[in-house]
Amino acid sequence: MHKSTPRRAQESHRPKVVVVGGGFGGVRVAKALARTDVEVTLVDRTNHHLFQPLLYQVATGILPPGLIAPALRRVVRKERNTRTVLAEVHDIDLERKVVRAATPTAQEIELPYDYLVVAGGATHAYFGHQQWSQFAPGMKTIEDARTLRSHILGAYELAELATDDTERAAYLTFVVVGAGPTGVEIAGQLAELARHVLPEDYRSIDTRRAKIVLLDAGPSVLPPFAPKLQRYTRRRLEAMGVEVRLNTAATDTDAESIAVRSSAGQERIVARTKIWAAGVQASPLAAMLAKATGTPTDRAGRLAVGPDCSLPGADGVYAIGDMVTTADRLPGVAQVAMQQGTYVGKRIADRVKGDTSTPTPFRYVDKGSMATIGARQAVAQVRGVTITGYLAYLLWRYVHVMFLVGWGNRLGTLYDWLRSLRHARNRGHRLIGLTGAQAVEEMPQAA
Numbered sequence: 170m171h172k173s174t175p176r177r178a179q180e181s182h183r184p185k186v187v188v189v190g191g192g193f194g195g196v197r198v199a200k201a202l203a204r205t206d207v208e209v210t211l212v213d214r215t216n217h218h219l220f221q222p223l224l225y226q227v228a229t230g231i232l233p234p235g236l237i238a239p240a241l242r243r244v245v246r247k248e249r250n251t252r253t254v255l256a257e258v259h260d261i262d263l264e265r266k267v268v269r270a271a272t273p274t275a276q277e278i279e280l281p282y283d284y285l286v287v288a289g290g291a292t293h294a295y296f297g298h299q300q301w302s303q304f305a306p307g308m309k310t311i312e313d314a315r316t317l318r319s320h321i322l323g324a325y326e327l328a329e330l331a332t333d334d335t336e337r338a339a340y341l342t343f344v345v346v347g348a349g350p351t352g353v354e355i356a357g358q359l360a361e362l363a364r365h366v367l368p369e370d371y372r373s374i375d376t377r378r379a380k381i382v383l384l385d386a387g388p389s390v391l392p393p394f395a396p397k398l399q400r401y402t403r404r405r406l407e408a409m410g411v412e413v414r415l416n417t418a419a420t421d422t423d424a425e426s427i428a429v430r431s432s433a434g435q436e437r438i439v440a441r442t443k444i445w446a447a448g449v450q451a452s453p454l455a456a457m458l459a460k461a462t463g464t465p466t467d468r469a470g471r472l473a474v475g476p477d478c479s480l481p482g483a484d485g486v487y488a489i490g491d492m493v494t495t496a497d498r499l500p501g502v503a504q505v506a507m508q509q510g511t512y513v514g515k516r517i518a519d520r521v522k523g524d525t526s527t528p529t530p531f532r533y534v535d536k537g538s539m540a541t542i543g544a545r546q547a548v549a550q551v552r553g554v555t556i557t558g559y560l561a562y563l564l565w566r567y568v569h570v571m572f573l574v575g576w577g578n579r580l581g582t583l584y585d586w587l588r589s590l591r592h593a594r595n596r597g598h599r600l601i602g603l604t605g606a607q608a609v610e611e612m613p614q615a616a
């Protein structure tokens with residue numbers, strides 16, 4: 170296979186910084202290095218930066234994919250010392266200080282570095298049952314969200330065509346596994362769809378009779394939130410018609426159903442659409458670095474980085490975001506990745522300028538957590554203060570719009586949100602094709 174080193178990298182004599190991953194963490198590294206005399210290469214296997222917190226809105230037809238997935242090149246266009254490379258990293262040679270990656274045409278490239286930041290993120294964990302992913306897909310990429318949108322809307326189309334009550338009920342049952350923020354948000358939106366958006370559009374089925382089940386092996390919804398907010402969220406979900414089943418673990422799933430275990434025993438819920446929103450598994454890049462450096466990982470495969478996010482025994486190598494764990498066990502949220510990205514970018518800038526002192530450890534500033542429950546309802550906790558209902562919802566909207574990249578995307582999102590509030594039945598992004606509906610029937614092949 171042909172190997173090449175991109176031409177500009179060979180010519181430059183400036184220190185080379187390679188950043189693997191153009192997510193929340195990686196982009197912040199590039200931004201923090203914008204005014205430093207270095208050459209930054211931002212390599213990602215997709216050409217876009219993804220705003221994962223709004224994926225569920227794509228999956229339920231509120232937003233179009235483009236608004237939450239701007240081109241990575243566009244995101245770093247003002248960082249003149251940063252270039253982006255579309256390639257999948259599969260090897261890191263710490264001795265030669267080279268990152269190896271494959272381009273979309275399977276061309277092998279080598280990216281030499283003086284400093285390396287790995288920010289490959291994480292995905293859902295199926296707790297040793299990876300085969301479940303084909304029947305209960307998760308939501309991590311923009312493709313995942315589009316596939317889910319096809320499954321969800323396709324299920325209603327097939328329910329409309331069904332001639333048998335049992336079959337119709339299977340299409341109209343939606344099970345969400347995992348009652349963290351993502352699970353709660355998707356379950357809430359599924360309820361909105363069924364009760365308020367779709368009813369007038371169907372002739373043979375009453376979409377309000379759709380069954381939405383949110384299950385979790387733990388004892389509460391939204392585990393990281395204050396108990397008061399957990400109780401509020403559960404009450405709101407139940408008022409919206411979501412069946413919340415706690416202390417209930419998924420034990421098996423196939424195309425037609427999901428098996429669960431609770432104190433009441435084993436049960437099989439017949440449901441064509443299952444959505445996985447549980448567990449965390451670090452990017453395989455974490456295992457690669459752990460093996461190369463002897464750095465320990467936790468049960469989710471996250472690298473135990475040092476207090477300055479560096480990798481012990483690999484000078485100039487840092488790892489940040491969802492794929493790492495720190496002594497203070499920070500949550501896997503965007504704020505942590507962003508703050509670590511800025512911190513590491515500044516640290517590299519200091520080193521390039523000759524600073525050899527021991528760095529001040531990374532300190533996370535918790536700016537609060539929030540989750541939506543459905544239209545006009547959310548919970549938020551900011552510095553010990555808890556907020557619920559419409560006020561929390563407005564706060565959630567403000568924060569999420571402001572963190573989107575680009576004013577065009579912010580305005581587009583605001584427009585779609587206003588439209589979905591004002592004309593609940595006119596949710597704008599429900600486009601699926603015949604194959605979308607077929608995917609519900611043929612879930613194993615489609616995944």
Ligand SMILES: Cc1cc2nc3c(=O)[nH]c(=O)nc-3n(C[C@H](O)[C@H](O)[C@H](O)COP(=O)(O)OP(=O)(O)OC[C@H]3O[C@@H](n4cnc5c(N)ncnc54)[C@H](O)[C@@H]3O)c2cc1C
Nearest residue numbers: 190192193194213214221222258290490491501502503506
């Ligand atoms: C559905 C969902 C909802 C969420 N909601 C919230 C929320 O409301 N609030 C919140 O704070 N957090 C939320 N999160 C978590 C938040 O998105 C993550 O904490 C954050 O994205 C972590 O940033 P990161 O840079 O570590 O990884 P990511 O943002 O995941 O970026 C990783 C990047 O690395 C790239 N990559 C991976 N492997 C390779 C490779 N081998 N070669 C090249 N590129 C590679 C990926 O393509 C990706 O672009 C949510 C996550 C999900 C999945």
